[in-house]
Amino acid sequence: MNPDAHTLWRAPRWALALLLACLGMLGPFSIDTYLPAFSGIARSIGATPTEMQQTLSAYLFGFAVMNLFHGALSDSFGRRPVVLWGVAVFTIASAGCALAQHIGTLVFWRAVQGMSAGAGIVVSRAVIRDMFPPADAQRVMSQVTIYFGVAPAVAPMVGGFLFVHADWHSIFWFLTAVGVLLWLANWRLLPETLHATQRQPFNVPHLLRGYWQLGANPRFLLLALASGIPFNGMFLYVLSAPVFLGDLLHLAPDQFFWFFCLTIGGIMAGSFLSGRLAGRIAPKRQIRHGFVVMTLVSLANVALNLLFPAAAWWAMLPVAIFAFGWALMVPVVTLMVLDLVPDRRGMASSLQACVGSVANGFVAGAIAPLVMHSAPALAIASLLMMGIGLVAWIWVKRHVG
Template structure:
């Protein structure tokens, strides 16, 4: 922790949580906003569905690769500089997307967006642990997850309106504006939470050695998988939204926001509950509750898909409850993961984000295109991803000290 942590932020904790949530949500926000415009973008640029899917894969791969460095850079130069540069590059990349005249330029600018947007997610986690002890950090992390849900909930609605009433380019001009506003907010309000005495010299050899040590840690990878892989159970449906919602469920683009709204409502409910349980329920028990909800909802999703077929009236509430279970798990598991490297939390956050992003990219580039046209295949795949996360936690739970 920062030696003067109590003086760095004098406002209410919820305000800091809202500020950090803005940073953390920029990545998913820039995905959810442009999904409703997929069809129009493909027609305007003469792109195939597979080429359009690569705009997601390029974004996620760029996010994953650069995340290996965001945390280490913030451990060396400080948290603020990494955030400010990341937001500036994101703003310029969003403008580049809006100006794209072919699919190649769009994919390249989306990759640049991904490389820059991850800075906020990585650094926001490190800031929390810089400023707060364990129980307080869990409450703030839960509040961040709570606020995190607001942006993705409105993103597809905004994207759908901009696409239907203006153009697909308007979606990316809007994202450029969001990046500029966030840059101004962070410049004015974000504290530097890394004390000068805690800064680490940036050395690539030292960085790679640190990553090797983390990868050799028998708890780190299972914890990263326990928090990241189940997320793809719902992310798979988000990635498949243009086909699943539009073709299978028959919803128009401007109604896509119902899935996102209910999904994020579940995340916000789970985050609120996680904050209430901090210090009252053993962390391992809270995680068990979360996985029980997730697996139960995915089994119900599969049973209803087999029994009555995919229908929005039951599917959207089931996915919402799945999201609640995930939000119960992720704040606790993330703090456990960061504490595996207490002197290099930025690096630990980077590696966690990288592992999660590689997983997301594989789901976006490989799994989603294979299964998005079948409600049955989607249900089986989402259940499998949830089971993988549960197995990872089951394996590591006895090796983690839990209060």
């Protein structure tokens, strides 16, 4: 923690949480905003559904690759410069997407978007731990998740409105405007939270040794799996939304927002409860509660989908409850990861985000296309991904400590 933290931010704590949440929302916002326009973009530029799926995979893999560097760079050069450069590149990439006339160009700029969007979410985690002791950091992390949760609910509604009333290009022009406003807000408000005595020398061999030591730490790897893989049990449904909601549940595009509202409502409720429990119950107990919720609802989801045809009135609820369980435990696991290496929190945040993002990219490019056309297959895949996280958590608790 920065010893001068109390002098760096004098506004209410929720205001810093809101600023950091806006940074973190760039990633999900730039995914969910253009989902309602998927088929329209394909028709406009002559792309196949598979090629359109690559615009999502390119974004997610770009996000994963650069996540290895955002946090480590912020350990050396400071949190503020990395955030400002990341938002600036995101803004340029959004304009590139808006101007794209060919699928190859769109895939390229989507990859650049992904490479830059991660700066916000990676560095914001390190900023929280720079500024607050553990219990307060968990409360702020939970507040960030609550605010952050609004973006994916609003994004498809904004994207659908822009697509219907303008065209798909307007979606990316909107993201360009968001990038400009966010850059100005952080340039004006975000303090440098990394204390001068805590800066690490930017030395490539030293950096690689740090990655090797952290990557070889079984506790880190298992905690990263416990937080990142279960997210895909929910994210799989977001990635499959056009097919899941349109073809399987027979919802019109302007009804998609119900799914996102329910899911994000689950995230916000879980995050709120996580913040309320901070300092009141043991962290391991809170994580256990989150996994119990996810396990029970995942099993129920599989059973319902095997027994009954998917229907809109019930099929979206298990995803929302799953999101509640994930949000209940993930702030605690994230803080555990950051505290493994107090002198390289940026690197820890980077590597944790990279593990999750690689999983996201694999699910988007390989798993989602295989299972999105079957409600039982979606439910089983979601259960399996939650199971990986559960096994990782049980293993770290019993065998690593």
